Amino acid sequence: MPAATPAVAAASGRQAWRQLMRNTNILQKHQFPRAASSLSASSPKAFVPRRAGVSQSLFQREQQPSSSSYRSYSSQGGNSSPPPPKNPNQIKFWPFVIVIGFGSTGYILLVNRRKEMPPTTSKNGSSKPTPTFSPSDVTVLFVLGGPGAGKGTQCANLVKDFSFTHLSAGDLLRAEQDRPGSQYGQLIKDCIKNGEIVPMEVTVALLENAMKDTITSKSQKKARFLIDGFPRKMDQAFKFEEVVCPARLVLFYDCPEETMEKRLLERGKTSGRADDNAESIRKRFRVFIETSMPVVNHYEKEGRVIKVDSTPSPEEVYKDTREKLIKKLGENF
Numbered sequence: 001m002p003a004a005t006p007a008v009a010a011a012s013g014r015q016a017w018r019q020l021m022r023n024t025n026i027l028q029k030h031q032f033p034r035a036a037s038s039l040s041a042s043s044p045k046a047f048v049p050r051r052a053g054v055s056q057s058l059f060q061r062e063q064q065p066s067s068s069s070y071r072s073y074s075s076q077g078g079n080s081s082p083p084p085p086k087n088p089n090q091i092k093f094w095p096f097v098i099v100i101g102f103g104s105t106g107y108i109l110l111v112n113r114r115k116e117m118p119p120t121t122s123k124n125g126s127s128k129p130t131p132t133f134s135p136s137d138v139t140v141l142f143v144l145g146g147p148g149a150g151k152g153t154q155c156a157n158l159v160k161d162f163s164f165t166h167l168s169a170g171d172l173l174r175a176e177q178d179r180p181g182s183q184y185g186q187l188i189k190d191c192i193k194n195g196e197i198v199p200m201e202v203t204v205a206l207l208e209n210a211m212k213d214t215i216t217s218k219s220q221k222k223a224r225f226l227i228d229g230f231p232r233k234m235d236q237a238f239k240f241e242e243v244v245c246p247a248r249l250v251l252f253y254d255c256p257e258e259t260m261e262k263r264l265l266e267r268g269k270t271s272g273r274a275d276d277n278a279e280s281i282r283k284r285f286r287v288f289i290e291t292s293m294p295v296v297n298h299y300e301k302e303g304r305v306i307k308v309d310s311t312p313s314p315e316e317v318y319k320d321t322r323e324k325l326i327k328k329l330g331e332n333f
């Protein structure tokens with residue numbers, strides 16, 4: 001008996017594979033007529049030559065087997081017996097691999113996206129929690145901008161003209177940091193020094209308490225708040241709007257870093273703030289770009305941002321702010 005050449009070994013391997021597939025009753029059970037071609041596609045392509053331009057269903061091929069359609073192009077030539085007709089029930093595996101691949105990728109993308117989305121369930125099990133304040137009673141304007149952009153300066157003007165209550169998240173945190181017995185004192189101190197964002201639970205609670213105190217002291221349901229320097233991170237934005245009050249607008253003060261740095265270093269001469277120094281300022285700028293600008297962009301996409309260039313003098317910036325605010329909300333918002 002002649003020694004088996006690689007071609008002979010390959011041919012007998014193919015035959016054994018076909019035999020195995022013919023005996024696989026899973027294929028018959030599922031009746032996948034198209035799957036038959038998969039095995040001829042996934043097993044040796046050269047074995048069944050394609051006939052260009054001929055559209056022939058697999059079913060037809062099974063009905064009319066012809067020797068030419070099963071001609072072997074292997075080196076065995078005429079010595080080998082013609083391959084048996086292809087089993088129409090042979091299954092293609094690559095579509096399943098593709099479906100599983102797409103499915104898994106889609107699932108991972110969905111899970112990652114949901115992490116970025118606002119939560120939809122509440123502690124009490126309802127689909128959406130009710131915010132503490134209704135936007136029909138309480139008007140909230142978020143005031144954002146880089147460190148030293150002039151947010152506090154402009155808030156002071158708006159308070160005079162529009163009877164807002166000004167709540168600065170940074171001021172509330174500094175007060176909490178200095179409050180004797182505060183369990184968050186050291187945490188807040190470290191965050192401020194490094195320009196990092198204090199965990200949202202602390203800041204949201206401080207703001208909500210301050211709003212409640214204001215409304216209680218006024219003995220009326222209606223109020224207007226400028227929430228200065230908040231939200232600085234997406235999670236804060238979602239949490240605040242979900243549990244405290246939806247915001248009407250965002251006032252965004254746009255200013256180049258160079259200008260802000262000069263202002264902060266100047267302010268640092270007298271402010272006594274632990275973060276008005278070159279090193280902290282650098283860190284604050286980085287956090288602003290990486291973490292807070294996405295918040296501005298988010299609200300921008302929703303059409304809720306009034307953008308004001310805060311490079312000119314405080315008076316000019318305020319004039320622009322006032323005009324834009326009235327244009328957007330009307331004189332008597």
Ligand SMILES: Nc1ncnc2c1ncn2[C@@H]1O[C@H](COP(=O)(O)OP(=O)(O)OP(=O)(O)O)[C@@H](O)[C@H]1O
Nearest residue numbers: 146147148149150151152153263267310312313314
């Ligand atoms: N338009 C302006 N032109 C020049 N200086 C300004 C202007 N607006 C504010 N300043 C000054 O810049 C400094 C920073 O202003 P302000 O405190 O209002 O900024 P901020 O955005 O609230 O800062 P932070 O985020 O650090 O609290 C202050 O000393 C202020 O007097």
Ligand SMILES: O=c1ccn([C@@H]2O[C@H](COP(=O)(O)O)[C@@H](O)[C@H]2O)c(=O)[nH]1
Nearest residue numbers: 169170191192195196197198203229230
């Ligand atoms: O929502 C907030 C607001 C502020 N911080 C921290 O406070 C400092 C100072 O804030 P200013 O608005 O400049 O007064 C800021 O750099 C943060 O560290 C915060 O964590 N969360």
